[in-house]
Structure formats: C-alpha cells, structure tokens
Amino acid sequence: MAKKKTKESKAKSTPKVPLLESWKAAAKDRSVHVVFGLALIFIGVFMTIAFISFLGSWSNDQSAFQQSFLELVGNPDFKVHNVLSKVGASLGQIFVYRWFGIAAFGVPVLLTFIGLRISFKYSPYPLLKVFRVVIFSSIWLSAFMAYLGNVNHNVFAGGVGYYTARYMDSLLGNIGSLLLFIFTLLAWLILVMKVTPDTMANGAKSLFARFKREAKEIIPESNSSAPVQSVEVDDEDIEDEDLEIEDESSVEIDFDEEPEPERVQPEPEPEPETPDVPESEIELEPVVEEKTVADSTKSDEGPEFDVEEAAAEEALSEKEVNKKVKDFGEYDPKLDLSRFKLPPLDLLVEHGDGNINIDQAELEEHKNNIVNTLQNYKISIAKIKATIGPTVTLYEIVPEAGVRISRIKNLEDDIALSLAALGIRIIAPIPGRGTIGIEVPNKNASIVSMRAVLTSEKFQNSKFELPIALGKTISNETFVTDLAKMPHLLMAGATGQGKSVGLNAILASILYKKHPSQVKFVLVDPKKVELTLYNKIERHYLAKLPDTEDAIITDTSKVINTLNSLCIEMDNRYELLKGAMVRNIKEYNAKFIQRKLNPEEGHKYLPYIVLVIDEFADLIMTAGKEVETPIARLAQLARAIGIHLIVATQRPSVNVITGIIKANFPARIAFRVTSKIDSRTILDAGGADQLIGKGDMLFSSGNDLIRLQCAFLDTPEVDEITEYIGNQQAYPEAYLLPEYVGEEGGGGGGALADEDRDALFEDAARIVVIHQQGSASLLQRKLKLGYNRAGRIVDQLEAAGIIGPFEGSKARQVLVPDEVSLEQKLNPGNSTLDS
Numbered sequence: 001m002a003k004k005k006t007k008e009s010k011a012k013s014t015p016k017v018p019l020l021e022s023w024k025a026a027a028k029d030r031s032v033h034v035v036f037g038l039a040l041i042f043i044g045v046f047m048t049i050a051f052i053s054f055l056g057s058w059s060n061d062q063s064a065f066q067q068s069f070l071e072l073v074g075n076p077d078f079k080v081h082n083v084l085s086k087v088g089a090s091l092g093q094i095f096v097y098r099w100f101g102i103a104a105f106g107v108p109v110l111l112t113f114i115g116l117r118i119s120f121k122y123s124p125y126p127l128l129k130v131f132r133v134v135i136f137s138s139i140w141l142s143a144f145m146a147y148l149g150n151v152n153h154n155v156f157a158g159g160v161g162y163y164t165a166r167y168m169d170s171l172l173g174n175i176g177s178l179l180l181f182i183f184t185l186l187a188w189l190i191l192v193m194k195v196t197p198d199t200m201a202n203g204a205k206s207l208f209a210r211f212k213r214e215a216k217e218i219i220p221e222s223n224s225s226a227p228v229q230s231v232e233v234d235d236e237d238i239e240d241e242d243l244e245i246e247d248e249s250s251v252e253i254d255f256d257e258e259p260e261p262e263r264v265q266p267e268p269e270p271e272p273e274t275p276d277v278p279e280s281e282i283e284l285e286p287v288v289e290e291k292t293v294a295d296s297t298k299s300d301e302g303p304e305f306d307v308e309e310a311a312a313e314e315a316l317s318e319k320e321v322n323k324k325v326k327d328f329g330e331y332d333p334k335l336d337l338s339r340f341k342l343p344p345l346d347l348l349v350e351h352g353d354g355n356i357n358i359d360q361a362e363l364e365e366h367k368n369n370i371v372n373t374l375q376n377y378k379i380s381i382a383k384i385k386a387t388i389g390p391t392v393t394l395y396e397i398v399p400e401a402g403v404r405i406s407r408i409k410n411l412e413d414d415i416a417l418s419l420a421a422l423g424i425r426i427i428a429p430i431p432g433r434g435t436i437g438i439e440v441p442n443k444n445a446s447i448v449s450m451r452a453v454l455t456s457e458k459f460q461n462s463k464f465e466l467p468i469a470l471g472k473t474i475s476n477e478t479f480v481t482d483l484a485k486m487p488h489l490l491m492a493g494a495t496g497q498g499k500s501v502g503l504n505a506i507l508a509s510i511l512y513k514k515h516p517s518q519v520k521f522v523l524v525d526p527k528k529v530e531l532t533l534y535n536k537i538e539r540h541y542l543a544k545l546p547d548t549e550d551a552i553i554t555d556t557s558k559v560i561n562t563l564n565s566l567c568i569e570m571d572n573r574y575e576l577l578k579g580a581m582v583r584n585i586k587e588y589n590a591k592f593i594q595r596k597l598n599p600e601e602g603h604k605y606l607p608y609i610v611l612v613i614d615e616f617a618d619l620i621m622t623a624g625k626e627v628e629t630p631i632a633r634l635a636q637l638a639r640a641i642g643i644h645l646i647v648a649t650q651r652p653s654v655n656v657i658t659g660i661i662k663a664n665f666p667a668r669i670a671f672r673v674t675s676k677i678d679s680r681t682i683l684d685a686g687g688a689d690q691l692i693g694k695g696d697m698l699f700s701s702g703n704d705l706i707r708l709q710c711a712f713l714d715t716p717e718v719d720e721i722t723e724y725i726g727n728q729q730a731y732p733e734a735y736l737l738p739e740y741v742g743e744e745g746g747g748g749g750g751a752l753a754d755e756d757r758d759a760l761f762e763d764a765a766r767i768v769v770i771h772q773q774g775s776a777s778l779l780q781r782k783l784k785l786g787y788n789r790a791g792r793i794v795d796q797l798e799a800a801g802i803i804g805p806f807e808g809s810k811a812r813q814v815l816v817p818d819e820v821s822l823e824q825k826l827n828p829g830n831s832t833l834d835s
C-alpha cells in the first residue's frame, strides 16, 4: 500500500522535471539569447530617448509627478511633454531627476552593450570597463554636476549628486570639495582604469599598430580568393572577458533516432593577465662563503700542515624564503617583456563557413551501401550509427551475434568498391566501444580553421605546459594535446599532404599561449623555405648558437653543432636540477619563482626548448650518425629538463626513421603516405596509406590511434602572427645556447689522438690523396665499409687536416697534394730521420 502511494506521489511530481528541463533548454537556446539581448538593446534605446527628452521637458512635467502614481497612469486625458509620454517621463524622473542626473545615461548605455554582447557577440568596448565607468560616474559625475550648480538639486546632478555634494560642502567647503573631486578622479583612473603614463604610451602604440593592421586589411590582397572576415577584437578584449569561444559540436546521427544537431557556446574563462609585479632584483646574500679554518696543526716533526675547509653551505630557512617572497613578490619570468601581448585571434582567418557539408541523402546512401554489401556476404547488422566529422564520417556497426569480426575486416575493398570512395578505413573493433567502425570520406570535406580550433574552450582553458591544438577529431571535437607530455613527436607524410601546415599549426598553438620567456624554438629547415617566416620572432622566441647570424638553421654542419650544443644545454640543466633537488623542469621553475633558488649559484628560470626539424631525411642522408646520435640522446633524456623534439620527414623509410629514433619518439603523426610499408614504419600499423590528404592524419601516442583533420592556417596568417610578435619589444638577442666547438674547429691536424683513429685511417688517407677526392662514398667502395664507419673516417681525415670541411653537395677538398706529403704528415718523425 505504502509502495503504491509513493509511486503515485512520484507520478505526481514528475511533470515538474520536464518543465525544469524545458526552462533549462530555453536558457541554452541561442534564439532565446538573441531575443533577450534585443530586448535589452530596445530598453537601452528607449531610456536614452526618454532621458534626452526629459532634459528638455522635465520642468513642465514636474506638476505631473505631484499626482499619485495611480492618477498619473489611470487618467488617459492627463498629458505629459516627454516624447515617450508617461513611461518616458517617469523613467526620466526616477533615473535622472531623483537619482543620477546626466550620469543616468550610463544605465541605457550599459544595457545596450550587454544586449549587443548577448545577441550578436559583439562588444564595442569591454563590458567590465563600461560597468566600472557607469558605477563611478553615477556618484562622482552627479556630485560634480551638483557642485558646478552651486550645490543645488538640478536635473544634471540628480538626487544622489545633490546630497553627496551637500555633505561634501558642509564637511570640506568649496575648495576642499574641488580638491577631493580631482583626487578621487585621478585615484579612480589610476587604480581602477589602470591609466598610467606607461599605459597611455602603450595604448597609443597599439592604436597605431591597429591602424596599420586595418590599413593592410583594407588593401585587397590580389591572390586571396576568399573574402577575409575581419572581426574587430581589441587586444584588451582578448585579455578581458570578451573572447568569443566556440565549443565544438559533435554531430552524431543514430539511424534509429531523429538527428539532433546541437551547438553549445559556453562562456570562456579569460586567461589571467600578467600580474604587474614591480621590478625587483633578488638580493640574496652570498650563500656560500669561503672560510679558511686555519687549523695550523703544528706537529713537532714535519712541515706545517694547514687545513682549508669550505664552510658549510648556508641554506635559507623556510621563514627567510617566505620573507623574500613577501618582500619582492614571486619572481615573474615575464617581467623583462611585461608589455608583451600574445597575438590576437583576429589575425587568423575563418576558412570556409565552419560547418560540415554533408546531407541526409549522402548519409542514407552510404549507410544503405554498407548494409547491402555486408548482406551480400551474409553478414547481418543489429545497429548502425553515423558520427559526422569534418572530413570523414564514421559508421559504427554492431553486427548480429555470431558474426566474425575478421570477415568484416576482409571486406574493406568490397565496401570501398560499393561506396565508390577512396580512403575507406575499417577499425575492427573500435577499442573500448564494442563496435566496428567504417570511416568514409565526406563528398565535400570541410576545412578546419586554426582560428576555430584556437578559439575553442578546450584550447583557451587548457593548462598544459605546451598545448598544441592539432585539429578536430572524427566526432568534430577539438583535439588539444600537450607536447611536454608526448614528449617528442615524429611527423611523416608524402609531399603535399599537409606536413608544413601541421608544423605551422603546432608552432602557432604555442605562440598563442606562451610568453617568450616560457618557450624557445630551435628551428632546423634544410629546405630553406618552410620556416623562414619565423625569422621575425628571432629575438622573442628563437634560440641559436652564439656567433651565428641566422637563428633558423639550414646548413647540415650547423645542425650537428646545434644538436651537440643542445646536449650540453641538457647536461647543464640536469646539473641545475640536481642542485635544486628537483626532478623536472616544472618543479624547478616553480621553486625558482618562489625564490627558493639562488641566481648567484647559476640558477635561472628555464624556458622550454622545442627543437623542430622540418626535413629529417635530408639530414640523416648527409650526416648519418652525427645527427642520429645527439637526437637519440636528446630524445632519451631531455624530457625532464624541458627540451622537446618535433621531427618531420617526407620519407618515412627505415633508414631515415631508424629503430633508435623510433624507440624514443612515442608520439607520431602520419599524414597520407604512399604505401602500407611507410605507414607501418611511422605508425607500426597500416592506415596512413588510406588517408585522403589535405591535412587528414592519424595521431598515435602509445596505444591510441586517432584520426584527425589537421587545423589549417595559410602562410599569410603565419606571416601576420610573426609580424605582430616581431613588432613588439624584444629581448636584445635570441636565446643563446651553450657554445659547442665542433671538430671542424680543430682544423690543423692531429686533433684526434692516434689511438682514437680508425684502424683503416691510414689506408683511407692514401685512397683520398691518390684519388684527390674526399668523399665517404669513395671510401665505402674502396674499403668496403658501411656508411657510418666511412663517415667517421672522413671526420678523422678532416680533423687531421688531410681533407677540408664539409661543403654541402660538393666533395670535400683534399688538402694534401701527393703521397709523399701524406707520408710526411702521417709520420713526421720517420721522414726527418730518412732525410
């Protein structure tokens, strides 16, 4: 009985839930937002007109307000002079006359701005600032108007202004009040609006930069086919709360149900502004003091024996450390470039309309073809579901019980035939889903704009150390991952399939998130044209060897030096970490920020270093082990100290991506490759040969294999970003890596000790001199050596001054003219004796 009652009461209470749900749904509905915003705009415009009219008609309408409210409203014959009649006059009477005087105009302005923001996502000015101005002026301006009107209640001052000015006058008198007005205005401008001489100069600069940008946009670019949508986003807008964030929408269609596309647009969390920590020099007393304990233990026999002992290192107590932080604030690595602004999103272009172009008919057709093909082979399906992505649609099949998965997998070609489509990929089974996936390319693939990906909530709110927004997944979700966790990335793909765009997307993601003090890039570009645009940000974001001209490395011998220099940097950083007793760069930097590490002991804030190699095949072919060894060493050890590698190659063959490289690069990206073997080399699995190109890619990290559409940004966009960064204040020079003296520095012979030379060194020297040709391949042929050993001998010959330095594609110069001179060089002692 009791049970029955509860059931009944439950049944009664259920109608409430759908009501609540429908309210919630309405609150999320974009059209409800638009209508609400429009209502606010109309109220704002209405109030503005009412107030303006009130300023002219208020004295004539004062008699009306002597009436009671009911009389005023109830009697239609009663007329007022406001153009918006009784409602307008009443609003004016309350907001203008009784409350804030002309400062009341702030209220409709604020309402209009909020309305514009809600309806059109457009903010002419940051809302928070408008709000601050309205609040302040409703008191300050109204009081000041009363003060100007000899402390009378007038329509410009309103009641609030009048009473405030009256109290001020009675307490401070006329001159005192004026001083207080001036002081409060200045204090408000400085404290709340952050107006300082510095910010004024900065504002003027950014205004100038903005004019420059806009002027550029107005001049049409001859080669740009698509119209560039420029959205006005002030730099400050990005920092404030006005960032537009688009959450990705995942469109899933279940053929059993009605399609229900939904688009959610959450409010973004703004990235906190760099705190303005006053410039402070850490003044730690020297911690290590050399003290001589002259323990002159004089023994009766024997010499005087002095013992010099280093004093024990003086560690700062927890209290002292906290005091340092209290005195100076936490260390702010951004302080040197405190005015640096991350690039605004309006430098990026929205490619395409951002929508997925696939219609119901195409979906139905593909579904029917899949079902029919499977049925032809007597495979029946329990359920099929489609998830639409930007380039491919995933059809998930649940086969009837008893169907062998391998049978479906074997039908890959038959399904491709029936769908008449390239790039069909079958995932059987989809890990963790208990279904079989068939990926079918959309007839019209849509471009995923970098702009859309970077505005996503996932990227904007990501707390990753080195966030990279790679693109969108098959279910149209933005894919953001952390390079610092990968910790190194290998990229491969045949030419023209989107590698360079992918590299740009990775670099742009980091540039949009990280301050120049937090990350540095070492760019290696053997093709010499792909990364040149980044030259502009050399003094902000690039690292280079001391005494080198260009930060972007295009020459193989410089690559070798840079890689070895990075190894030295790695060793140095490990020493620092050891001294600080921490395990990784994150802990180290956190400790340094809290001023727990003494800069006088060599401690410094460590930026992440990202090494990007655009064409690895070229390097490995020309320098072999010389690049492979330091890269493998960095890849094995560098993750903890914040050096991360991104290595891209067109040729994913086993002699380029060697076992040792592969073993140390767990994260891999494969764009379309030409053969299954290439796909296996890069991913340890097939599939990359089935991709459709143009940024369609597979990302593998450990066990997962995810299909993504890479975000697209065009070269002019990269140009704009680097230009924007390049125009800002920079460090005096690029970040300097430790000096590495390569073997070519030795030059004058005998740099290697004889015992370090290869056993075939002398034979090789003779061959080189006889043929007057300094090439590794000659030695390989004549001495039947492998490439690596021949390369090593060539280096030794160079070190001994027998052949000249590496000259790119040309053979090295032979510096010894004939065999006699060679004998003299090899055995100087013997030749003297002989002569």
Ligand SMILES: Nc1ncnc2c1ncn2[C@@H]1O[C@H](COP(=O)(O)OP(=O)(O)OP(=O)(O)O)[C@@H](O)[C@H]1O
Residues within 6 Å of the ligand: 447, 448, 493, 494, 495, 496, 497, 498, 499, 500, 501, 502, 650, 694, 695, 696, 709, 710, 711, 712
């Ligand atoms: N994510 C993408 N979305 C749409 N189109 C893309 C994408 N990535 C690349 N493309 C198209 O493919 C073209 C070639 O891309 P990209 O220059 O990146 O190729 P690549 O693999 O670097 O070639 P190469 O190795 O010869 O330099 C681009 O110009 C662009 O038209």
